[in-house]
Amino acid sequence: MTSAIDTEHGRRTYSAHAHPLWRRLLVTRESAIIGLLFLVVLVATIAVPNFDSPLTLTFLIREIAPILLIALPMTLIIITEEIDLSVASIVGLSSVITGLGVQAGWPLPFAAVVAILVGTVAGAINGALVTFVGLPSLAVTIGTLALFRGIAVGLLGTTAISDFPEFWTDLTRMNIPGTPMPLIIVPFLVLAIIFGVLLHFTPFGRSLYAIGLNKEAAAFSGINVGLTKFWLFVMSGAVSGYAGVYFTLLYNNARGDNATGLELQIIAAVLLGGVSIFGGRGALPGVIAGVLLIGTLSSALRLAGVTSDIINVITGVLLVASVVSASFLAWLRTKRVSAIGRKKGRAEASDG
Amino acid sequence: MFTLKRKRFGVGLAAVAATAALVLTGCSSDGSSDGGSSDGGSDAGSSDVSITMLPKNLGNPYFDTSTGGAEEAVSEMGGTFEEVGPSEASPTSQVQYIQTAAQQGVGGLIVSANDPEAICDALDEARSVGVKVVTFDSDTNPECRDLFINQATAEGIAQVQVDLITEQIGDEGQIAILSASANATNQNAWIEMMEAELEANHPNVELVEVAYGDDDDQTSFDKTAALLQTYPELKGIVSPTTVGIAAAARYLQTSEFQGEVALTGLGTPNQMREYVEDGTVTAFALWNPADLGYLAAYATAALISGEITGAEGDTFDAGTLGSYEVGADASVLLGDPYVFDADNIGDFDF
Numbered sequence: 001m002t003s004a005i006d007t008e009h010g011r012r013t014y015s016a017h018a019h020p021l022w023r024r025l026l027v028t029r030e031s032a033i034i035g036l037l038f039l040v041v042l043v044a045t046i047a048v049p050n051f052d053s054p055l056t057l058t059f060l061i062r063e064i065a066p067i068l069l070i071a072l073p074m075t076l077i078i079i080t081e082e083i084d085l086s087v088a089s090i091v092g093l094s095s096v097i098t099g100l101g102v103q104a105g106w107p108l109p110f111a112a113v114v115a116i117l118v119g120t121v122a123g124a125i126n127g128a129l130v131t132f133v134g135l136p137s138l139a140v141t142i143g144t145l146a147l148f149r150g151i152a153v154g155l156l157g158t159t160a161i162s163d164f165p166e167f168w169t170d171l172t173r174m175n176i177p178g179t180p181m182p183l184i185i186v187p188f189l190v191l192a193i194i195f196g197v198l199l200h201f202t203p204f205g206r207s208l209y210a211i212g213l214n215k216e217a218a219a220f221s222g223i224n225v226g227l228t229k230f231w232l233f234v235m236s237g238a239v240s241g242y243a244g245v246y247f248t249l250l251y252n253n254a255r256g257d258n259a260t261g262l263e264l265q266i267i268a269a270v271l272l273g274g275v276s277i278f279g280g281r282g283a284l285p286g287v288i289a290g291v292l293l294i295g296t297l298s299s300a301l302r303l304a305g306v307t308s309d310i311i312n313v314i315t316g317v318l319l320v321a322s323v324v325s326a327s328f329l330a331w332l333r334t335k336r337v338s339a340i341g342r343k344k345g346r347a348e349a350s351d352g
Numbered sequence: 353m354f355t356l357k358r359k360r361f362g363v364g365l366a367a368v369a370a371t372a373a374l375v376l377t378g379c380s381s382d383g384s385s386d387g388g389s390s391d392g393g394s395d396a397g398s399s400d401v402s403i404t405m406l407p408k409n410l411g412n413p414y415f416d417t418s419t420g421g422a423e424e425a426v427s428e429m430g431g432t433f434e435e436v437g438p439s440e441a442s443p444t445s446q447v448q449y450i451q452t453a454a455q456q457g458v459g460g461l462i463v464s465a466n467d468p469e470a471i472c473d474a475l476d477e478a479r480s481v482g483v484k485v486v487t488f489d490s491d492t493n494p495e496c497r498d499l500f501i502n503q504a505t506a507e508g509i510a511q512v513q514v515d516l517i518t519e520q521i522g523d524e525g526q527i528a529i530l531s532a533s534a535n536a537t538n539q540n541a542w543i544e545m546m547e548a549e550l551e552a553n554h555p556n557v558e559l560v561e562v563a564y565g566d567d568d569d570q571t572s573f574d575k576t577a578a579l580l581q582t583y584p585e586l587k588g589i590v591s592p593t594t595v596g597i598a599a600a601a602r603y604l605q606t607s608e609f610q611g612e613v614a615l616t617g618l619g620t621p622n623q624m625r626e627y628v629e630d631g632t633v634t635a636f637a638l639w640n641p642a643d644l645g646y647l648a649a650y651a652t653a654a655l656i657s658g659e660i661t662g663a664e665g666d667t668f669d670a671g672t673l674g675s676y677e678v679g680a681d682a683s684v685l686l687g688d689p690y691v692f693d694a695d696n697i698g699d700f701d702f
Contacts, residue, residue, distance in 0.1 A: 050455045055481070059451040158566070159535040160443075162469035173473060251444050253470035258444065302452045307410070308439050 029274035029326065030286040037293045044300035051303050054180030061182045062173070062250060064295035066091065066243040066259065068188050068288065070266050071273075072195040073236035075287045078270055079199075080211045080229060081279025082137040086126060087240045088262035089148035092255070094119045094244025096152045099161030099254020108168045116241040122148055123237015127230035137233075145263070153256030161254040172249040184246060191239065196284045204228070212279025268315070269294050272322045294318075401431025401653045404453045405645070406463040408490065409441040414594060414620060414641050415464065417702040418489065421645030422462060428671055429653055431459075443470035454478035460652035462645075463497075464489040468537055472496035484655040488648040489641075490538060491683075498655055498662045500683040501648040503639040506538070509592070510545035512637045512689045513617060514554070517588045520614035520634055524556035525587035528579045530600055530617075532567040532593040542592050560586070565596045572599035580609055591617035597636060601627040621692055621700035628697050635693040642702060644686055647673055651684055 044051040070087050077084050094115040101111025122144070129140040174183045199205040210218040211225050219225050248254045273290025275282025294315055301311045405422050407415030419435045426433035436452065438445035443466040453461045454477055461483050465471055468491065475485050475496045488501040517527055529546070531539045543562055550557050560583050565572025572595055580586060580603075591597035597619040604610050610632050619636045627633040647670050654660045654668035662682040670676050676684050692700065 050457060053455055055451070055455045059448075059455065063448060063451075157535075158533045160467055160470065162467070169473065173477075247444075251447060251470045252473060253443055253467060255443075257442070260442075299452075302436070302448065303455055305434060305436070308437070308445075 029329070030283065030289065032325075033273055033286055033289045033293060033322075037289050037296065040293060040296050040300065044296065044303075048300050048304045051300050056299060056303070057180045058175060058182055060295050060299050061185055063299070064291055065182070065184050065188060065250075066247050066262065067266050067269055067295070068291050069191065069243045069246070070236070070240055070262075071270050071287050071291050072191055072284065073232065073239050074266055074270050075273075075275055075282055075284055076195065076199055076205075076208055077137075077229075077232050077236060078267075078275050078277060079208045079279060079282050080232065081215070082130065082229060082232070083141065083267070083277075084123075084126060084137065084233060084236045085141040085263050085267075086122070086144040086148055087236060087243075087266060088259045089145045089152065090119045090122045090237055090240035091244040091247055091259040091262060092257060093122060093148045093152040094241040095248040095254045095258040096156045096256050098245050098248045099164075100155060102164055102254075103161050108165050112245040115245050116238055119241015119244060120234060120238040123234045123240070124230075126237065127233030130233060131226040131230040137229075149256070149260075156254065156256045158256075162252050164249060164252055164254075169249050169252045172246060184250075187242075192284065192288065199284060208232075209280050212276075212281070214280075265294070268319045272319055274326070276326065277323075400459070401426060401429050401656055402459045403431060403433050403649060403652055403656075404449075404456070404458045404461050405433070405435045405649075406446060406449050406453070406461060407435070407437050408446075408464045408466050410435075410437040410439055412441075413622070413702070415489075417620075418464075418641040418645035418648075421642035421647075422649040423645075424642075425646045425649035425671055426653075429650075431653065433649075434458075441466050443467035446471050447474045450474040450478055454481050454483055457481060458483055459656040460484040460486060462486045462488055462501075462648045462652055463492075465492045466490070468492050484652055486648055486652045486655065488644055494681045494683075498682065499651055499678070500681070501644060501651055502683045502685045503641075503644050504687070504689045505685060506541045506545055508688050509618070509637070510542045510549055512691065513542070513590050513592060514546050514549045516616040516635055516637060516691070517590050517614060518550075518554050518557055520616060521557070521587040523554060526558050526560045526583055526585050527588040527590060528560050528583065528586060529562045530572060530575055530579065530589055530591040530593075530596045531562055531564050532596060534564050536567075536593075539592055546590070546592075565591075565593070565599065567593055567595045569595055569599045572596040573603050576600040576603040577607075580607070580613065586613055588614035588616070591615070591619075593617070594619050594623060594638070597633075598623045598627075601632050605630065605632045618689075619692075620702060621697050622702060624692070625697055628692070628694050635691055637689040637691050639686055639689055640700075640702075643673060646671065647676065647684065647686055651676070 050056070074084060074087065097115040097118050098111050101114055102108055106114070126137070126140055126144055129135050130137045172184055175181060176183055176185070199208065207218060207223040207228060210221065210223060211228060215225055244259070247259055269291040270287050271277060272294060273282070273287035275287060297318070298311050298315060301314065403422070403426055405419050407419065409415070423433050436449045438449065446463070446466050447470070450461065450463070450471060451474055461478060463471070463475070463485065465487055472492055475492065479485055479498070485497040486499045486501060487497045489503060491497070491500045494500070521527065529543055531543060547559060550559055561579065563575040563579055565575045572591075576589065576599060579589065589600055591600050597615065597617040600615055601624065604613060604615055605627060615633050616636050618638050620638060624633060624636055650670035650673070651668060655662065660666035660668050660678060662678060664678055664680055664682070666678040667675055678684055
């Protein structure tokens with residue numbers, strides 16, 4: 001009898017380690033977000049006229065594509081307890097570079113590659129300041145948010161460039177033949193798979209969680225914390241640069257102030273998707289659901305004739321509620337864990 | 353047992369996660385059969401007028417007035433009317449609302465463009481599902497819309513402002529222009545024509561500088577101060593933007609230059625009332641945005657009903673404004689700018 005209970009305890013302890021805290025918590029977080037996404041889609045389909053149309057999907061994917069893209073590296077960065085607030089400014093900078101390149105007579109693919117390279121360099125600057133200078137990423141990227149935006153607006157002034165080759169602007173608006181899915185979802189899916197594999201199936205990915213949970217312990221176990229973070233910021237810059245090219249072609253408009261404020265939408269979606277702002281916890285499927293949820297919700301609300309101010313309020317409330325519920329779940333969990341501990345302690349005491 | 357359940361639960365959720373996207377796309381594409389086609393062009397001759405108005409941004413008194421005019425026109429015609437828009441005047445945020453209008457399959461969309469090019473493709477998509485697109489106040493490229501309701505010709509606006517300033521300064525001396533942003537299409541067109549008109553007919557008037565206040569109150573205020581300090585001989589300022597003229601008037605009112613330096617341009621009566629009443633400003637010009645919205649709504653309805661197609665020479669009835677004719681480039685002209693002064697400003701409230 002006693003030994004049976006002990007085995008039960010042993011198994012429980014073992015499996016708790018097999019599924020670490022973050023993962024079990026995440027499972028419930030993700031399920032909530034995905035459930036909510038289902039609910040929003042269902043309610044909107046029933047209650048909002050015209051939501052149930054292929055155009056809705058096409059427009060929705062196009063609109064959230066830059067957010068989806070940048071949310072990928074952002075997830076990895078936030079898991080390591082860092083943040084990149086400069087992403088939207090890199091989008092703007094990349095947009096301006098694309099525009100100026102095309103204006104200078106470069107072929108678009110070349111201008112795009114240069115723009116992505118500029119984004120990558122911008123990311124490397126963030127990474128170097130965080131890693132080699134040792135500054136907190138919040139401070140660094142608040143600074144570069146202003147810096148990159150300043151350069152972007154400085155380069156192009158308040159004018160806009162919009163004479164892009166039609167072939168490329170049409171391509172960004174094309175659907176996969178026979179479906180309402182925009183073609184631009186393909187590069188996103190490729191990147192999502194790359195980032196998903198990187199985060200969830202490689203030692204590199206596991207090292208990110210380790211860094212987020214305990215930087216010192218991660219360093220002691222042989223993870224090069226600094227270099228890891230450096231590469232994350234480089235990736236973030238490159239993806240933001242790519243998103244900038246996409247943004248420019250989609251709206252046929254290169255402007256220094258493009259995508260202003262996008263960083264907040266991205267971070268909001270990432271947090272809504274279950275990534276902890278304190279690091280160490282989160283997964284890409286949840287993040288993708290989070291982005292889809294915010295996008296679907298605002299699309300449905302717009303269709304229902306709700307004004308943009310109210311939409312902002314609703315998404316804001318949703319975000320705060322999600323962060324509060326995450327903290328509440330975490331608190332509940334620590335309470336339960338300590339209760340188990342006490343129970344176990346009592347059982348051992350009575351055995352002895 | 354407990355652990356096992358947990359694990360299965362997790363696997364189940366992963367499956368749900370995987371199908372979520374599929375379901376989302378699935379149910380949306382299911383709707384394709386009934387969504388797009390029925391809203392399309394089939395009911396072109398319908399008398400059911402549904403119009404969406406998309407100003408540059410919401411919470412802007414000028415657009416509130418034009419929306420009021422459009423709403424009045426739609427209610428006269430017995431249609432449905434909705435105003436949507438972003439809180440900040442950016443082209444990319446306008447695109448979302450154009451797409452929403454296309455999804456809703458509204459009959460007509462009246463839009464003031466934040467960028468002549470950036471919203472073009474979105475407008476084309478809306479038109480391809482049967483939405484009639486009418487621009488007002490700020491146009492897109494002509495091929496992106498069915499009709500442009502022009503508040504005044506560039507010539508008319510340039511002319512009235514040159515007339516006002518030269519009259520106020522006695523047709524000689526230095527003047528400056530306080531514009532909005534350097535890339536504002538309409539402002540630049542007016543400025544070019546004002547320069548040409550000054551050169552041709554007012555040889556004693558010298559335009560010393562075109563300053564840009566970016567349609568920002570504080571920037572315009574500061575630029576006014578800078579202009580007056582840089583050119584002590586300055587006799588007049590023309591500000592072809594409602595934000596700029598009000599900021600410049602506010603500066604003049606509190607400075608030693610009040611009554612000494614003439615100020616005119618494009619302003620709204622409510623903004624300029626106190627400056628006209630205290631003599632800071634003698635006269636300024638504008639069109640009536642309420643009339644502009646009203647005309648746009650009637651023109652849109654005429655497009656929806658098929659009464660006009662936007663071809664040059666088409667005529668339609670615009671309620672109390674009378675009959676209008678479509679001009680070149682599928683545009684309709686509201687009329688000459690209106691000059692406001694101490695005698696008539698009391699008659700207006702916008």
